[in-house]
Amino acid sequence: MIERWLIVIIAWLGLALGGAGFPAPTQAKPPTGEEEARRVALDFIKAFDDRSVDDMLRLSTLPWHFDFTITYETQEDLKNHLLLSARPTLKGQVFTKTIQFVQKYADFGPKIGKPYYRKQLDKLLSKDDFVVAVQRPKDPKSSVYLFVRIKDGKASICGYAGD
Numbered sequence: 001m002i003e004r005w006l007i008v009i010i011a012w013l014g015l016a017l018g019g020a021g022f023p024a025p026t027q028a029k030p031p032t033g034e035e036e037a038r039r040v041a042l043d044f045i046k047a048f049d050d051r052s053v054d055d056m057l058r059l060s061t062l063p064w065h066f067d068f069t070i071t072y073e074t075q076e077d078l079k080n081h082l083l084l085s086a087r088p089t090l091k092g093q094v095f096t097k098t099i100q101f102v103q104k105y106a107d108f109g110p111k112i113g114k115p116y117y118r119k120q121l122d123k124l125l126s127k128d129d130f131v132v133a134v135q136r137p138k139d140p141k142s143s144v145y146l147f148v149r150i151k152d153g154k155a156s157i158c159g160y161a162g163d
Contacts (some may be wrong), residue, residue: 020163041102056157059157065120065161066081099133102133103130105125109122118162129150143163
């Protein structure tokens with residue numbers, strides 16, 4: 001009887017410690033920053049095409065930069081901008097879901113040719129944030145760049161600009 005209990009306890013300990021010939025349970029790896037950047041960019045594009053300002057706001061963070069012309073500092077200003085930007089006539093004309101690349105800003109920033117643009121993005125993005133380039137609907141050779149901030153493992157859109 002004692003032998004049986006001893007075998008049960010040893011087997012239980014082996015399983016609890018991942019032994020006894022069974023592999024330890026694997027846990028799903030958390031998504032990488034690049035995967036999160038890709039996901040939030042596609043979610044934002046969908047919300048834009050659906051004209052869902054609430055979803056766009058939920059996916060965004062402040063400050064929020066638009067096309068090297070203005071930076072929004074308040075939720076109300078950003079909401080007004082998104083209401084105008086996502087009007088029905090623009091559905092499918094600003095973004096496609098064709099991702100050309102996802103790059104860390106540390107790699108993308110030095111490639112920006114205009115110092116004025118680089119200076120603005122240096123204020124907006126850290127070296128660990130991302131730029132997601134998507135193809136423009138009517139010009140496959142040009143891009144729209146979505147700026148993605150990563151904070152505490154969560155990705156948020158903090159603006160976009162075209163080339």
